[in-house]
Amino acid sequence: MRLRLEKRPAPSQLLLGLTPVFAVIATMLAxxxxxxxxxxxxxxxxxxxxxDPLFDETFGAYSRPQLLVKAGPLILIAIGLALGFRAGIxxxxxxxxxxxxxxxxxxxxxxxxxxxxxxxxxLMVAAxxxxxxxxxxxxxxxxxxxxxxxxxxxxxxxxxxxxxxxxVSSGLLKNPDGMGFPGSRNLARDYPAASNLxxxxxxxxxxxxxxxxxxxxxxxxxxxxxxxxxxxxLAGEAPRAAKFAGISPTRLVLFSLGTAGALAGMAGLFEVSxxxxxxxxxxxxxxxxxxxxxxxxxxxxxxxxxxxGLLMALTYIGGELAQLMLGMPAAAIQLFQGMLLFFLLxxxxxxxxxxxxxxxxxxx
Amino acid sequence: xxxxxxxxxxxxxxxxxxxxxxxxxxxxxxxxxxxxxxENGAGKSTLVKTVYGLVKPDAGRMVLNGAPFAPANxxxxxxxxxxxxxxxxxxxxxxxxxENIALGMDNPPGQRQLSAxxxxxxxxxxxxxxxxxxxxxxxxxxxxxxxxxxCLLQNPKLLIMDEPTSVLTPQEVEILFKTLRKLASxxxxxxxxxxxxxxxxxxxxxxxxxRHGRVVATCDPRDxxxxxxxxxxxxxxxxxxxxxxxxxxxxxxxVAGLSLPAPTDFGTPLRDISFSLRAGEVLxxxxxxxxxxxxxxxxxxxxxxxxxxxxxxxxRDVGRLRPNARRALGLLAAPEExxxxxxxxxxxxxxxxxxTGDVREGLSSxxxxxxxxxxxxxxxxxxxxxxxxxxxxxxxxxxxxxxxxKFVIGREILQRPDVFVVNQPTWGVDASAAAAIxxxxxxxxxxxxxxxxxxxxxxxxxxxxxxxxxxxxxxxAPIRAAKGLTIEEVGLMMGGAHDMDVADEHAIAEVEA
Numbered sequence: 001m002r003l004r005l006e007k008r009p010a011p012s013q014l015l016l017g018l019t020p021v022f023a024v025i026a027t028m029l030a031x032x033x034x035x036x037x038x039x040x041x042x043x044x045x046x047x048x049x050x051x052d053p054l055f056d057e058t059f060g061a062y063s064r065p066q067l068l069v070k071a072g073p074l075i076l077i078a079i080g081l082a083l084g085f086r087a088g089i090x091x092x093x094x095x096x097x098x099x100x101x102x103x104x105x106x107x108x109x110x111x112x113x114x115x116x117x118x119x120x121x122x123l124m125v126a127a128x129x130x131x132x133x134x135x136x137x138x139x140x141x142x143x144x145x146x147x148x149x150x151x152x153x154x155x156x157x158x159x160x161x162x163x164x165x166x167x168v169s170s171g172l173l174k175n176p177d178g179m180g181f182p183g184s185r186n187l188a189r190d191y192p193a194a195s196n197l198x199x200x201x202x203x204x205x206x207x208x209x210x211x212x213x214x215x216x217x218x219x220x221x222x223x224x225x226x227x228x229x230x231x232x233x234l235a236g237e238a239p240r241a242a243k244f245a246g247i248s249p250t251r252l253v254l255f256s257l258g259t260a261g262a263l264a265g266m267a268g269l270f271e272v273s274x275x276x277x278x279x280x281x282x283x284x285x286x287x288x289x290x291x292x293x294x295x296x297x298x299x300x301x302x303x304x305x306x307x308x309g310l311l312m313a314l315t316y317i318g319g320e321l322a323q324l325m326l327g328m329p330a331a332a333i334q335l336f337q338g339m340l341l342f343f344l345l346x347x348x349x350x351x352x353x354x355x356x357x358x359x360x361x362x363x364x
Numbered sequence: 365x366x367x368x369x370x371x372x373x374x375x376x377x378x379x380x381x382x383x384x385x386x387x388x389x390x391x392x393x394x395x396x397x398x399x400x401x402x403e404n405g406a407g408k409s410t411l412v413k414t415v416y417g418l419v420k421p422d423a424g425r426m427v428l429n430g431a432p433f434a435p436a437n438x439x440x441x442x443x444x445x446x447x448x449x450x451x452x453x454x455x456x457x458x459x460x461x462x463e464n465i466a467l468g469m470d471n472p473p474g475q476r477q478l479s480a481x482x483x484x485x486x487x488x489x490x491x492x493x494x495x496x497x498x499x500x501x502x503x504x505x506x507x508x509x510x511x512x513x514x515c516l517l518q519n520p521k522l523l524i525m526d527e528p529t530s531v532l533t534p535q536e537v538e539i540l541f542k543t544l545r546k547l548a549s550x551x552x553x554x555x556x557x558x559x560x561x562x563x564x565x566x567x568x569x570x571x572x573x574x575r576h577g578r579v580v581a582t583c584d585p586r587d588x589x590x591x592x593x594x595x596x597x598x599x600x601x602x603x604x605x606x607x608x609x610x611x612x613x614x615x616x617x618x619v620a621g622l623s624l625p626a627p628t629d630f631g632t633p634l635r636d637i638s639f640s641l642r643a644g645e646v647l648x649x650x651x652x653x654x655x656x657x658x659x660x661x662x663x664x665x666x667x668x669x670x671x672x673x674x675x676x677x678x679x680r681d682v683g684r685l686r687p688n689a690r691r692a693l694g695l696l697a698a699p700e701e702x703x704x705x706x707x708x709x710x711x712x713x714x715x716x717x718x719x720t721g722d723v724r725e726g727l728s729s730x731x732x733x734x735x736x737x738x739x740x741x742x743x744x745x746x747x748x749x750x751x752x753x754x755x756x757x758x759x760x761x762x763x764x765x766x767x768x769x770k771f772v773i774g775r776e777i778l779q780r781p782d783v784f785v786v787n788q789p790t791w792g793v794d795a796s797a798a799a800a801i802x803x804x805x806x807x808x809x810x811x812x813x814x815x816x817x818x819x820x821x822x823x824x825x826x827x828x829x830x831x832x833x834x835x836x837x838x839x840x841a842p843i844r845a846a847k848g849l850t851i852e853e854v855g856l857m858m859g860g861a862h863d864m865d866v867a868d869e870h871a872i873a874e875v876e877a
Contacts (some may be wrong), residue, residue, distance in 0.1 A: 025848045227731050230718060238708035243667050244699060246687035 002252050005353040019347035020297065020304070024311070026343040031336045040326050042163045047326055049318030050334070063317045065204025069275050070316050073098070075309035077291035079215045080260030082300040084287060086223070088239065089233040089256050093139065093154030096161035096186040096290025101265020102272040103161075103168055104131025106184060106279050108138065109194035110173060113185065120193050125207075125269055132265015133258050140257035144250045145344035151255065162284065165341035169279045183280035196274035208270025212309075219302040232256065247253035264288060290316075293341050317342070367392040369553045370415070370433070372520055375424035377410050384410035386577040387424065392522065392570075396543060397554045399564040399585055401796035402574035403597055408557050411574070412524050415555070416448045417441035429521070448524040453507050457500035458541035465514045486513045489543045504653050505536040512543070523547065524555045532650050534822070534855040541567050555707060561590035562823070573597055594795060613643030615678075616814040617695070617783045622674040624663055632656040634663060635838045641783060641814040646805065646830030648846060649818045651858055656838035657818050658700065662788045664816070665697035666690045677783060691723045694782030698772050700791060700818075702765065706772040709761030709796055713753065715773055716760045717742035724779040725778055741778075749774030750800065766797035773801050777808050784808060787818040802828050822854060834858040 030052075032042030053063040058283070068185025077094045084091045114121050139153035168174075170182035177185070188195045199205045223229035233348035235242040235252050253265055267287065294312050298304030368391035377385045384407045392398045413419040417435030426433040428444055435441035438448075455464050462479045466472035471801065473481070479495035486493040487510045491509040499507060508528060515523055525544070529537045544554055544567065558564055564571060565585045573596045581596045622637040632755040634656055641647055644750040647724055651657060662668045664675065666687035675683045677695050683694075684761045699705045718727050718738050725737045742756035753763055769790070776784060789805060790798035806828055809815045818835075819825050827831060829846040833858040841857040 225732050225735075226726050227722070227733060230715070230733060234708055234711070234715075234719065237710050238704045240701070240705040241708045241719060243664065244687065244697075244705055246666070246689075246691070248686070 001265075003354045005349070006356050008351075015301070015351040019039040019070075019351055020299070020308075020338060020344060022350075023340060023343040023347050026347070027336070027340045030343070034054055034332065034335065035328070036334060038328065038357075040328065045322055045326060045328070045357075049315060051313060052321055052325075053170055053317040059321060061202075065202060066317050067310065067313050068158060068204035068209045069206070071309040072206070072324045073287045074210045074291050074294045074312055075212040075306055076208065076215055076266045076267040076270075077260075077288055078294040078298065078305045078309060079212070079219045080263035081291055082221075082295045082298070082305060083219065083232055084256035084260050084300070085236075085295055086300050087235040087252050087256050089253055090151045091136065091139070091154050091257055091260050092151050093136070093156075093158045093288070094260060094291055095286065096154070096158035097135045097261040097264035098268040098271075098288045099161040099165050099284050100268070101128040101132035101167060101262075102133040102268030102276075102283060103173070103279060104128060105265070105269030106272045107168070107173060107185060109187060109191070109273065110184060113191060116193050117274055118193050120256045121196070121207075121273070124194060124273065125211075125266060128265045128269025129262040130265065132268065135265070136257045136261025137254075140254050143257075144253050150253070154257075158189065158288070163323035165279070165283060166281050169281050171285070173279050175278075178260065184278045186277045188275075188277040194273055196270050198274075203235060206270065206274045208274065211266055211270065213306075216306050219305075223302065228255065231241075236254070264291075290337075293337070297344055299339065312337070367393050368427075369429060371427040372411075372415075373425050373427070375411065375414060375418060375421045375426070377414060377421050382547045385414070385421070385535045388574070388577070388579055389424075390572045390579060390582060392553050392555060394521075394553055395548050395551045396592070397556055397568045399568035400555055400557045400574065401561075401564060401571050401585075401593060401597055403567075403796075406574040406597070407577040408574055410430070410577075412448065412526060412555065412557060415441070415522075416446060416524060423497075424708055424740045442470060442520075444831070446522035446524065447518055447520035447522070449508065449515055449526065449528060450713040451526040451528075453511055455499045455510060456497070459499060460495065461493055461502075461510050462495035462501060463498050464510055464595045465495075465517065468514045469517065481517060482513055485516050489513075489516065489546060490539055493545060498629065503703070505532050505844055508532070508540075516547075520552060522553045522555060524557070528556075529560060531560065533858045535820075536835045537563070560823075561585075561784035564593065565590060596659050597795065613812065615640060615642055615643075617641040618676040618679070619664075620674055620676070624659065624668060624670060624672055627659065627662070627668065631840045632659055634659050635842045637838075639833065639840060639843055642811045642818060643782075643814055644809055645831065646809045646817060646829050646842070648825035648832045649819065649835055649840070650822055650832065650854065651818075651835035652826050653820055655822075657787055657835060659838065660835065661697060661785060661818060662697055664695070664785045665699070666695075681877060688723050691720065691779075694780075695785070696720070696724075696776040696779060696781035697785040698776050698787070698789070700787040702768050702772055703761060707760040707768060708783060710759055711753075711769050712742075712757050712759055712773060713746065713763075714739045714756045714769070717745060717756070720775060721779060745771055745778055747772040748778060749804065766793040769793050770797055770801060773791075773804060777804055781808070781813055783814045783816070785816040788821075789817060789819065790821065790824060791819075826854075832857075 019223035028046050032046055036042040036112035039299055053061055053067065077098065081091055081094055105124045108122055109124040110244045135157060139150040139156060142148040144148045155357055169184060173184040175183060181240060185191060185227060188197065196207050199207070223233065231242065231247045231252060233244060235247055235249065271284060272279055290312060292303060294308045297312065298306070298308035319336065322328045323335060370419050371391040373389050375385050375388045388411060400411065410419055414421050416439045417440050427704060433444060435444060455566055460813050462475055465482060466475070466478055472478060482493060482495040486509065491512055491513060493506070493509050499510065502510070524769060534538060543550050547857055548554055556564070565588070568585050571585040572579055575597065583769065585593060618640045620638050622634055624634040626633040632655060637660065639647065665687070666685055670683040672682050672683050680693065682690050682693060682695065701707045708719065714735070718733065721727055721741055725741050727734055727741065745751065746753060746756060751771045751774065752767050761777055773786065773789060786805070789801050793801065802824065805815055805817065817828060818827065826846060831843050832846040833843045833848060834841045836858060
């Protein structure tokens with residue numbers, strides 16, 4: 001007998017829904033083995049990552065709101081990325097768009113310092129979206145005009161953005177009252193009109209989280225009801241058919257990169273004006289890259305991304321807790337998150353194929 | 365049957381949901397050309413794949429030359445003397461002829477020696493080939509020669525040919541037949557798969573007819589009419605399109621001096637194409653694959669913009685317009701490749717109805733899709749064109765070729781085009797679906813539309829066209845009335861029969877010496 005993969009006529013919808021669950025279980029098992037080999041109690045490690053952040057009496061009060069604080073930007077960015085990914089347009093540079101959104105948005109806010117007019121905040125959000133959009137337009141225009149590869153251009157622009165961030169935090173946007181330390185004024189603490197504060201105390205809910213939920217709904221309607229969503233799906237699944245249907249690849253590239261950039265830029269602005277507080281050299285923390293995992297973990301579907309964002313935020317917080325409580329190395333936590341993506345992609349095989357046992361030799 | 369080269373006994377192979385071969389038994393004699401006949405999906409491909417070691421049967425056995433024959437893989441089949449020329453070529457465009465042939469051999473000799481052998485064998489069988497040419501530059505007919513020569517170098521006892529003439533001009537077909545007859549006279553058996561009945565009658569001495577995986581008849585095709593054979597194959601009377609040559613009406617489409625560079629390295633440029641199409645007219649455009657068919661369709665559908673003034677619809681310049689603008693004006697098209705071009709395989713039929721139906725059927729308003737209306741439109745297509753499917757929510761890729769083609773054609777025709785351009789309307793479609801599609805095209809012309817049919821099936825074009833022309837290297841031959849054209853004239857219009865000789869005795873003698 002030997003195992004054989006047989007392609008299903010159509011992917012199993014049931015399994016497509018269930019594979020994320022299986023992937024999480026497989027990650028727990030394989031992760032447990034890894035934690036065990038590192039000398040920790042695997043059950044305790046899994047519990048520290050998945051359970052304690054929400055329900056532990058000591059840490060729960062601190063880490064529960066962190067769930068929304070971390071999931072908000074991940075979801076907001078992943079929603080935008082998924083639009084492009086569905087269309088086969090690979091924006092890998094959301095991290096750069098996130099940084100530029102924060103820099104431009106904070107810059108606009110600081111230009112009006114110390115106004116008390118609350119209208120400065122929506123203006124900053126718009127500026128943040130513009131910053132991210134403009135940064136994403138660079139790979140978009142280069143791709144449509146000269147056929148460059150958007151993966152490489154958008155990725156390389158991340159490093160350019162990081163250098164701009166380093167430059168402005170010790171130059172243009174440096175806090176004049178900061179006694180020479182790099183970093184801008186603290187928007188969240190010292191600039192009430194420009195701050196993105198918790199809307200419900202103790203919940204972690206801020207304007208960025210609200211924006212993320214709105215983006216989920218917006219993306220859901222776009223993908224299921226609107227012609228642009230149809231164009232995106234068609235271009236991703238059958239590019240020639242999309243051309244035949246009259247869909248302009250140029251418009252699609254500009255729309256999906258532009259939207260992803262604007263959403264990532266907004267995420268950056270909400271972060272800098274709230275949880276992070278200020279523009280500083282180490283302001284960015286990899287949300288733009290992690291959002292790629294979130295987008296795929298959520299199967300590029302808005303609702304899936306919402307759940308995946310929350311799950312990924314949980315592993316972040318739980319991972320930090322595990323480092324703290326169990327002395328796990330940071331690399332082990334990253335490995336654990338990597339396992340999650342690996343198992344998800346591997347489990348896809350079962351949605352597209354079924355396994356058959358068949359005898360090696362046929363009867364003669 | 366002592367003189368049988370290969371005997372099949374009770375071969376059965378089932379796939380999930382379908383029995384591809386059901387207790388198939390027949391024998392191929394040494395040195396005969398044996399036809400395997402059947403509609404698409406009748407199980408021909410599964411059967412020959414079994415013989416070639418690509419598929420293992422669930423039950424049954426084969427005997428080759430008196431010994432049990434159960435090839436585990438194509439290599440074993442080749443070692444036993446079975447060679448196969450596939451319908452779709454497996455050649456690397458960027459490599460030379462000799463390199464391609466070496467890649468397909470189990471123990472290739474050195475390049476120089478191989479080149480000499482290629483020249484020898486190819487000339488002996490009237491299939492001249494230059495071993496140093498790059499395959500990307502070869503015509504479809506020449507590519508097929510590469511495949512045939514690759515097989516002949518291994519001195520096969522049984523040569524399997526899967527629909528070999530679908531890409532050839534009539535002259536090339538004649539050459540191929542002479543080669544095959546020569547091979548048979550030397551004792552090589554040939555298993556010839558086709559659904560072109562006249563060819564089988566002209567070439568084969570014996571025929572096995574498959575329907576739904578079973579052998580339904582064995583006969584000598586030379587004693588039967590094409591209609592007899594077709595009825596055996598289809599199981600019911602053929603629906604022959606009734607053509608009433610609609611006389612020319614109002615001028616609808618006017619193409620003048622259309623030239624476009626090749627879209628890719630291996631594409632074909634369009635060169636100075638001019639024709640006009642009147643209401644009620646069916647213009648058939650023949651030609652061997654790869655002579656600009658795809659490019660012409662893309663230019664007419666609007667996928668590739670054309671120079672201003674080169675395409676006019678009712679006198680209005682549409683050359684620069686995009687596909688949906690052309691659709692709005694009544695110019696619709698259906699490309700050759702169903703999966704991935706005319707339809708998105710993973711999407712439902714409803715979504716595929718939206719793919720081209722949006723503008724003319726009003727399937728969206730202010731950018732939002734009206735799914736209910738779209739679904740109704742898909743349902744109409746399914747009902748009107750007898751598309752066999754569980755419903756409009758089925759993925760397009762789950763339909764059989766014939767059913768999906770009916771859907772694709774129906775989707776355009778139900779939008780009442782003024783001008784309809786279609787490439788290969790019945791390619792890979794079974795006989796009854798093909799007849800239905802041809803009839804729908806004729807009905808459309810009857811109702812006052814102009815139709816351009818691009819096809820490589822000459823019988824089909826002769827059947828339905830009022831006027832005929834052919835594409836050759838991106839140029840259009842002068843348009844002629846279809847009535848009264850002889851097959852020789854058609855062949856000349858298609859061009860392409862250069863540098864071919866029938867096998868000459870002299871060269872053969874040299875090889876044998």
